Amino acid sequence: MERRIVVPGELIIEDETCLPGELTEKRDGKIYSLIFGLAEEQNNLIKVIPLSGAYSPRRGNVVLGKVENLLSSGWLIDIGTPDSAFLSVAEVPRYVNKDALDEVLDIGDIVIAKIWSISKRGIDLSLKSRGLGKVEEGMIFEVNANKVPRIIGKEGSMIKIIKDNTGCNITVGQNGMILIEGEKIEDELYAKKAILHVCDKSYMPGLTDEITKWFNENKK
C-alpha cells in the first residue's frame, strides 16, 4: 500500500489480512484512520503517523525542560506535558546542598534530562547520564514533538546531515525542544532553518535526499 495522507474516519484499506496498528481501527474487515496523518503499511500492519498532536512521554526519552519550581527534595520541571516532571536531588550526579537547591538549578534554568520513570505519580527525570545537565548557552526553540523522528532520521541519519553541514552540536529533545550550539550565531540559525525545513516536509519520502539538496542550494 502506498503511503498517503488520511483524515480521521477515512478508510485506509479494505483487507481482511491487515492488522490495525496505532491510531487506526478495524471495523468489518476495513481499517480506518483515527487521526490526520500519514498512513503506511509494514508487513500487513497498518499505522498512521501523526503530523501534529501532543507529546507522548516515554521512559528513556531525552527531553529539554525549564525549571518551574524548587521543592524540598528536588525540582519541578516543565517539559511540555500537562503535569510537570520531577527531578529528585538523588538523580543529580553531584553533591546538592538541600538548603541551596537553587545553586545547582534555579527557576528558569533549562535542563537536558532523561525520563527514567513514568508512573501514576508522574514523570521522574534524571541527570545521571552523559550529555545531561543544565544548558548554559545555545539557541533553543520548539517544534511539534511528532516531527522529532524525522528530524533525527533512521539511526540518526538526518540529524547527522544537519550537524555536518552546519558544524553545530544539536540536541533534539523527544518533547520537541531543540538545542543548537555552534561557533557562530549564523551557523545556529542555519541549522534551525534546516530543521524547520525538515518539519515542513516531514510527510515526504526521501527526505534525507531533499535535505541534502537543500543544503547544496543554500550554501552560503
Added chain:
Amino acid sequence: MNKIRTTPEPTAERMKKYLLEGKRFDGRGLEEYRDLIIEKNVSVKAEGSVKVTLGKTQVVAGVKMSVVEPYGDSPTKGNLMVTAELSPLSSRRFEAGPPRFNAIELGRVTDRGLRESGFIDFDKLCIKEGEKVWNIFVDIYSLNDDGNLMDAATIAAIAALKIAKIPEYDEKTDKINYEKLTDKNIPLTDHVPIAVSVHKLGKSLIVDPTREEEDVSEARVTIGSSNGTISSLQKSNSAGIPIEEMKKIFEISTKISKEIFEKLKKSIK
C-alpha cells in the same frame, strides 16, 4: 500553564549578543519592519474593516457607527470608542474571559493615539448641535500573536477608519440603514497617528519584535506621531531607560512612523 514557551534564557542571551552586531534572527535590521499586508473589507457588515498582517502577526479591525446624543460639554462633537480584544484564538497564552491588562492597555493606548492626534475631525460628525452626533466604534481583535500587536492594532484601526463609509441616516425617523453605505468617508485630517513601538533588549533598541523577541523586551515605548509631530506616548514594562536612549527612541519612532504611513497609503489606495 505552559511556561516553556516563553523565550528561554540561553536563546535570549544569543539574541541580545546578535543585536549588538546589528543583526536579528530573521535577518532584519534593528529598525526594519516585517512585511506589512493590509486587506480591505474583511467583513462586509462593518462600515469599514481591515485585516493587518505583520509577518505572522494578524489583527482585524472594524468600524461601526451609531447616532447618539453628544456629551454635555461638547455639543458639536462626535464620539469615538476604541476597544481591543486579545482573542484566545491568537495565542496559547490568552484565555477566554474578560479583558486582562494587556488587552485593556492595547485598547487604551490605541484610543489615546487616535483621539489626541486630531486625526478625526469630531466637529464634522455633528448632525444636529446638542442633539445628534455620529458615534464611531473601532473594535480591534488579534487573530495571531507573533509580537507587536500594539503597532498592528493602530495600523488596523487607522486603515479601517480611512476606508469606512458613513451609512445612510434618516433624520426624520432617526433610523440608520446599515445595508446602505453612502460614499462619504469619515471626516479625517492629515494628522495620521501611526504608532511605532520601540523595544529595549539589553543595550539594543528594536522595532517590530516577533513574539520570541518581545518576550526578551525589557521596556517598550509606543509613540504615535504624524509627520514628525508626536501626539501620544506610553512607556511600559519595568526597566528604566537612560535619557539618551529615550531621545534616540523619539527619533527612531517618528522616522519609521513616516515609512509605515507611506506603506499604509499604498495598501489602501
Added chain:
Amino acid sequence: MKIKNKMTKKFERFDKRGLTELRDTEAKVGVIPNADGSAMFRSGKTIAIAAVYGPRKMHPQHQQNPKTGQLRVDYNMLSFSVSERIRPGKNRRAKEIGEVTKWALEPVLMLEKYPNQVVDVFIDILQADAGTRVAGINAASMALAHAGIPMKGLITSISVGKLDKTLVVDLTKEEEDFHEGEGPTDIPISMTQDGKITHMQLDGKISVKQLQDAVDMATEACKKVYQIQVDALKKTVEEKE
C-alpha cells in the same frame, strides 16, 4: 420580497439557487500559525475561524475529570460581523452556541488518553449571514483534525430551512428572515460521515414528513461539505510541495 417569480409564478430563492444548492463555500486549514490546529470555513457571506489549543491541563482544577479529557468550546461573534454592532464580550446566545457546538463535536472525539486535560476550541465569527453555528462547527471539526486530536471521523454541519412550504438547503439571512406564508423554519444539523446526527435544532413550524425529508436533504448536502473539509485538510500537506 416574494419567493414566487412574478413572471413564472414558480418558487425561486432570492439568490436564484437551486433548492439543494449550497452557497459559494470555501475552507482553508492552518490559518492561525500559533494554534495547534486551525481552520477557516466560509459559506456565502458567513465566515468562521476556529483555533484549537490542546490537549492541555484543565483549569480551573475543580473542572478536571480524572477519567478523561474534555472538550471546551468558546464561540464569539466579532462586534462588526453583523449590521447592528454587538458589544464585545460574552453574551447568552454565544454561550449557548458554544455548548451546542461542543455537543456536536464531542461524540467523535477520543479523549480518554488525556485525563485532567482539556481541548480548547475557539471560534470567531468574522462575518455573519446566517448559518454561523454551522460554519463554526465545520471550521472546528477541521481544526481539531489539524491539531492531531484522535477522532472517529469529522463532523459536518449544514442548515436546512423551509420557506413557506418549500424545503431548501443552506439559508442566507434574507431567507431566515422571510416571514410570508408558513414563515421560515431553520434546522441546523450536524452529522458524522456515516450518518449519525450529533446535533440538531429547529425553529419554526414543520410536519413530520417534511422534517424527515429535511434530514435526508441535509445528509446529501453534508456529503458535499465533507469533501470540502477533507480537501482543505489534505491541501495543507500538498501545498508545501
